Amino acid sequence: MYKAIAANKRNTILVMAVFVGIITGIGWVVSSFYGDSSITLWVLAGAAIYALIQYFAAGKLAVAMTGAQEIEKKDNPRLYRTVENLSITLGLPMPKVYIINDPAPNAFATGRDPKHAVVAATTGLMDIMDDRELTAVMAHEMGHVQNYDIRVSMIAFGLVSAIGILSDIVIRMFFFGGDRRDNNVNPVVIVLGIVVVVLAPIIAAIVQMAISRQREYLADATGALTTRDSEGMASALSKLQQYGKPMRKQQTSTAQLFISNPLRPGFFANLFSSHPPLEERIKRLQKNADRF
Numbered sequence: 001m002y003k004a005i006a007a008n009k010r011n012t013i014l015v016m017a018v019f020v021g022i023i024t025g026i027g028w029v030v031s032s033f034y035g036d037s038s039i040t041l042w043v044l045a046g047a048a049i050y051a052l053i054q055y056f057a058a059g060k061l062a063v064a065m066t067g068a069q070e071i072e073k074k075d076n077p078r079l080y081r082t083v084e085n086l087s088i089t090l091g092l093p094m095p096k097v098y099i100i101n102d103p104a105p106n107a108f109a110t111g112r113d114p115k116h117a118v119v120a121a122t123t124g125l126m127d128i129m130d131d132r133e134l135t136a137v138m139a140h141e142m143g144h145v146q147n148y149d150i151r152v153s154m155i156a157f158g159l160v161s162a163i164g165i166l167s168d169i170v171i172r173m174f175f176f177g178g179d180r181r182d183n184n185v186n187p188v189v190i191v192l193g194i195v196v197v198v199l200a201p202i203i204a205a206i207v208q209m210a211i212s213r214q215r216e217y218l219a220d221a222t223g224a225l226t227t228r229d230s231e232g233m234a235s236a237l238s239k240l241q242q243y244g245k246p247m248r249k250q251q252t253s254t255a256q257l258f259i260s261n262p263l264r265p266g267f268f269a270n271l272f273s274s275h276p277p278l279e280e281r282i283k284r285l286q287k288n289a290d291r292f
Helices: 003-033 038-066 077-090 123-128 131-148 149-176 185-229 230-242 267-271 276-289
Strands: 096-100 107-110 118-122
Touching: 003 038, 003 185, 038 107, 038 118, 038 149, 038 230, 077 096, 077 123, 077 131, 096 185, 107 131, 107 149, 118 131, 118 149, 118 276, 123 131, 123 230, 131 149, 131 230, 185 230, 185 276, 230 267
Parallel strands: 096 118
Antiparallel strands: 107 118
């Protein structure tokens, strides 16, 4: 498990390198289009500032977007004590605990590190889960905290947002930006630039989704190891599969945070899903039950 945590920290650097490469490509396109090499540096600087702001603010933004409300022990002793016991077991700081008033069973974790972590569960989740299953679900979310998945998610969220905004700005500049400084740009460069700008957000989103899928498998395993109860985790996932439904407040930008996909099913939702199929996650837990 410690190797997985170390690998996750290394993956943070890899993710940043991939996204910086994409942003540099966008900057190069604009520089070639306008004949000013300094634009690349300005694009990188702007994206870095935006991503940094998102890194510190995205956790609060995610909580606000889901409509979650912070609770104390007296507000919901069952959920609070479950999280409290897990944080003691894992040796982690006690995260802030939130409840989402939504009949769809789901839960999520966010924050930039264990000291600034947030975990949340919906009212629908607590209604259908027994204590054993609720512990398994929250152990999964605490696994995201322990494995620093929340940090990777925040960085990826910030950089994907930056790439999307940059691509939109560049496309508008291409078509509505007026005169260029360099009117002798090779048409091939222009076509290549448009292709790069159009594909950049898609590539970034695919990378983000791939990261999220692997992190879900790891959090399932972490939760099972923490509770020493892979059957409880599998049972919880089975209930999510049986009773799962779209949440009232649906945001594609926060979908990756949840234990189960909160979006309405559809072709594109499945194609770019941030979650592996629940049945596959259950099979993995059952296959590796003797390791937990």
